[in-house]
Amino acid sequence: MKKLSWFNKVMYFFNIVLTVLTFFAYLLPFMAPKVFPFLSVFTLVMPLMLILNFLFFIYWLLQTKRQMLLSGIFLLLGITFISKFYKFSSKDLPEDKADFTLMSYNVRLFNLYDWLPQRDIPQVIPAFVKQHNPDIVCLQEYNKVGDKSFSQYKHKFIFKMDGQAGQAIYSRFPIIGKGDIQFPGSANNVVYADIKKGKDTLRVYSMHLQSIKISPDIHENFDEEKSKVIFNRISEAFKKQQLQGELVEKHKSECHYPMIICGDLNNSAFSYVYRSVKGKMNDAFEEAGKGFGKSYNYKYYPARIDYVFTDKSIEVKEYTTFPAFINSDHFPVMTRLAFEEKEE
Incomplete structure (x- = not known):
């Protein structure tokens, strides 16, 4: 952290805030809206959180900074959420008469x-x-x-x-x-x-x-x-x-x-x-x-x-x-x- 420039220190602070919010967002599908109506709304911005974590990961990676591990780990933890948001490849199996x-x-x-x-x-x-x-x-x-x-x-x-x-x-x-x-x-x-x-x-x-x-x-x-x-x-x-x-x-x-x-x-x-x-x-x-x-x-x-x-x-x-x-x-x-x- 000491070796970071002042700008990167600010960026890392926002990165930490984002990952904390992402962690709570990962818990929201398990939390009933009746109990947490205010928090449940934030499920709508989960994709934005995933995108921002990816951008932070790339930002640190291009500088070969170990801070990339922070968002990288959270992206790995949320791999099942990523597949719900975006699919990189499709399945298109041959047709059968029973289909x-x-x-x-x-x-x-x-x-x-x-x-x-x-x-x-x-x-x-x-x-x-x-x-x-x-x-x-x-x-x-x-x-x-x-x-x-x-x-x-x-x-x-x-x-x-x-x-x-x-x-x-x-x-x-x-x-x-x-x-x-x-x-x-x-x-x-x-x-x-x-x-x-x-x-x-x-x-x-x-x-x-x-x-x-x-x-x-x-x-x-x-x-x-x-x-x-x-x-x-x-x-x-x-x-x-x-x-x-x-x-x-x-x-x-x-x-x-x-x-x-x-x-x-x-x-x-x-x-x-x-x-x-x-x-x-x-x-x-x-x-x-x-x-x-x-x-x-x-x-x-x-x-x-x-x-x-x-x-x-x-x-x-x-x-x-x-x-x-x-x-x-x-x-x-x-x-x-x-x-x-x-x-x-």
Whole structure:
């Protein structure tokens, strides 16, 4: 420390502060938002902490200073968090006739209230689905506008809440059971369909957890007063998400079928609710995705809040996001899966 210049001493001080904050951030997925609502908000800046630690590591490395060990060690400790944020390589295994595909997409009511200037979104989204031809489609914030737009699917479960929003599951395979999980004091919910594939049955959950109600243009007209309102809003949403995640966790513990859970979690992969809902399942992005896996249209932040979780018995062979398809505030995600079916 004595051999450092005054500038490097200041840099090292900030490096120490950052690593202390990073350490606490690593603990946040294990801390219930109801108990620590203030701290839970900081899960949203975990990616920024990882990036800053990497920059500090490079800064010291270029000077061959041993201070590089500080951020280097914390990056190694958080290696599992890094893979949730960014994937350097993808998996794209050969197709097999037994493979099936699933798409999940929050369609934002098919632009019912003209949030976007395009007027043909109710036609464009079904055309996109038809083009990519998934075997199973889960649509959150669904609206009756889409009721006659997915005729290529013989089987469907459309669940409509009071008001405009609902959810829909379309399938090429027979749906032999269906239901929903209602959340107290919320317009959000989870729907599920038991889907017969060969001699096997898979349960597909489509989730839409409590929204934090932050628009993609949050950076505009941002001031101290607005930041306090947003901070409190996020804290309250995370507390509701905890309860909702626990209800999903309990419901899936009573299911004896192999499961797929997909949809809009409205939270990051570093959160308590992510850990609660995912449980011991695989995150399809971590298994086969590439890059940031951005699924929400924030301008300056690669937010991944839409997920596909799969049972350990289901192999994830490919995972794709479509950030160029801007017809909602979310982007579609799609995965190719393989499940070893029982012999006839």
